[in-house]
Amino acid sequence: MEKIVEQGLLYDFYGELLTDHQRHIYEDVVFNDMSLSEIAEEQGISRQGVHDLIKRCDRILAGYEEKLRMVEKFNQTKRMVEEIKTLAGTYKKNGDMSLIDRIEAISEEIGQL
Amino acid sequence: MEKIVEQGLLYDFYGELLTDHQRHIYEDVVFNDMSLSEIAEEQGISRQGVHDLIKRCDRILAGYEEKLRMVEKFNQTKRMVEEIKTLAGTYKKNGDMSLIDRIEAISEEIGQL
Structure with missing residues (x-):
């Protein structure tokens, strides 16, 4: 999956578990397409600081996915x-008529995910 | 919802975010139906200590649900x-034939949850 799409999905599911500060900056990168330099200037921190914060958020979000698998289950169900x-x-x-049987079978499968 | 059922559901979704120690004791109460006194003896801690740990786990799990709403979404989808x-x-x-239209409509709705 493209990195920015994956970051967006992880953020949609687990973003609430980040701090307000982390959320603000992560959104600027992932959804507002701002550059690290722009964010650094806006926040009054170094470009490296922004970079490190994003990396840290990536790790936090990936850690939640590793444990909870919400994105994975969501994608399965969606398919x-x-x-x-x-x-x-x-x-x-x-x-x-076999298509109706298939619908029944799939809804049964989803119920067991 | 009955408390023990709710605890079980919350645990199924967020249990991975507790420590091993918390998980062990929480499972003893929620799934193995052990009394606080039995667990206290098994763990070599006070009955009050077990009680506090369970309360703390309840709060942690409820806190995750408040932020992530996985159980709520799961129940909606399931229904x-x-x-x-x-x-x-x-x-x-x-x-x-209108039932087939209804199936299409519901699957559309689920896709938008």
């Missing part, structure tokens, strides 16, 4: 639910 | 996926 939606749409076109 | 399963089963009996 399966999208499949259900596709199957329902296809069924409406071709009336193949 | 909706169960509905999809029921709708698919009912459709096989009565062939009411």
Whole structure:
């Protein structure tokens, strides 16, 4: 996965566990596309300081994912639910009853994740 | 929700964020149905110490839920996926096409949670 996308997803799930200060700076990098120098100037800290803070946030967020696997489970569920939606749409076109069985089976699987 | 069920759910989601020691004692109470006195004896600490540790774990786990809402989202998703399963089963009996539309709509909703 592209790094910025991965950072965004991890932040969406675990961002609440960072401090306000960390969140502010992490958002500037990941969502507002600001450069380290711009942020350093805005915050009155060194460019290296910003760099270290981002690295530290990356490690904290990755640490939570390693333990809680929310992003992984979210992606799994999302894929399966999208499949259900596709199957329902296809069924409406071709009336193949085995697609309904497949929908039942997938919803059963999701319930067990 | 019954307290022990809620504790179990919170533990399933966030237990990895407790220390080994906390996990061990929390599991004894929540899953192994041991009394505080039994655990106190096993661990060589006071009954009050066990009581305080459990309270502390309850607070830690509730704090994570307040920030991350994993249990809440999990329960929402679970309810909706169960509905999809029921709708698919009912459709096989009565062939009411609107149920298929409902399945599509619910899977769309889940994707947006």
